Amino acid sequence: MLNRQTGTVKSLKKITEGLEEALVEIQGAEAKAYVFPFLTGQLQPNDEVLLNTTAVDLKLGSGGYHFVMGKLQDQQVKYTTPGHIMKLRYTPLQLKVCAVEEPDSPHHALMVRVQSLSGTPVICGSLHSMLIPCVCGLVSVNPRLKIAYVMTDGGALPLALSQAVASLKKNSLLCGTVTTGHAFGGDYEAVNLYSGLLAAKEILKADVIIVLMGPGVVGTGTTWGNTALEVGQIINAVTTLDGVAYCIPRLSFAEKRTRHLGISHHTLTALGKVALGAASIVLPALNDGQKEIVLTQLKREGMEKHRLIWGRGHDGIRLACELGLMMSHMGRSYEEDPLFFLAGAAAGEEVARRVNCELM
Incomplete structure (x- = not known):
């Protein structure tokens, strides 16, 4: 209603x-x-x-x-821009976009040809608040990387709602954005995640692609009733397209809700039950008690196909603070919930180091 x-x-x-x-x-x-x-x-x-x-x-x-x-006043607005793909379809607010795949797009011929990510690293996570630390982690290691953000429709649909994207673009830290599914407002529009990933690689020429939903996540306190499960589907898409998948786990020891303590059940279900392909799970340094909890969680959910990488994340967080980029998660700051943000920054740092090694 x-x-x-x-x-x-x-x-x-x-x-x-x-x-x-x-x-x-x-x-x-x-x-x-x-x-x-x-x-x-x-x-x-x-x-x-x-x-x-x-x-x-x-x-x-x-x-x-x-x-x-x-x-409420009478108004008539008629746009004459190219495009025939509708987002928010069959609602009173359905809107026309020019998707990269469609014949009206100048990129149509390219999108017909491209079929593979050819080993491009793709970092995925379940919350929009992971974006700033992840980007800053990448840039802290290699400021020359071209980083694209692909936004799914698991959270907010208008990209304009993201103040994180606005601040990252203001600081020239993103080479561009692609909105997929019913999400809209990116530099480029794509019908689905698969073509959105290919557009990020081929049109934006990204060295690294980050895939996250927009602000907001839907959760119900049940195993299957949350939009964060899309992380598993993102890994599947990256695997299908011959990319290399990395996952930012939703990690917190400041959480009051036991289902999100340590590694959130959202991440555990997505990786253990939804993901068919393999991903590298990047974790920041933990104390012995925290490490025991996290390793027990991963073992219990059967994560054998995934690879665990231990990182740090502090360089990325330092850069975010130097640039004055606001980091907030569930109303908590970095000081209140450091491991959540360090996980995103650690993923960025580790991927950037691997890209550097490949370029040497």
Whole structure:
């Protein structure tokens, strides 16, 4: 069900390219709302708007923001850009994109030809908050690497919602982005993960590809009811396309929920039961007690086909701090949950070292 309210725009503030924050008045009270001008058209103060208030009403993790669905005043917008692929299909907000695979795309002929990642390393993980430490881990070892981010549709669908991507691009740490499935707003659009990976390699010329969902993950406290299981499917896609898969485990000893303590059950299920191909699991340095817990978890879930690599991650974290890049996970900072962020940075550092060895 969709909870809806009407409101009046009082002011607008740009957050990222493609995302604005609106202060709106709803029945005499002020509230914040996200605006995607690409979907709503450009708004102005005093515009009457229709708001989706469901997440705030349910006290979900949208940061207390409503979402503007559109202006109430009559408006006509017609785009004449190329493309026939629809995302958010068969919903009132279905939108046209020009996917790299389709005949209208200048990359269509290339996408017809390419069939393999040819050994390109692909780092995957289950949460968007792994992106900054992972990128910084890569760059701390080799600042010349071309790093592409492929965003799946397991979390938020508009890439514009990601302040992490905006900050990484501002610092020239990404060579580009690809949004796959129903995710949209990347530098390039792809119909699915397979062609998204190939686009990252062949169009963006990436040395390393990072695949993560957008902000937000769906979980239910059950084994199979979460979108983080896509990690196993990502590994399968990388294996099929002859890439080399690396996994950032969701790691924490600051978690209060036992199912996420040590290595999260999301990661364990994805690697143990969903992944058919093999991946390298990168872990940061742990103390003896933590190491015993993690190794017991991995042994219990039957991870024989995967390879365990011990890294560090501190150089990547240091670079993120030097650049002033904000790292946050479930409301926790690096100081509050260091191992979560070190896992992402360690994966980046280890992959960069292996790329360096191959280039020597």
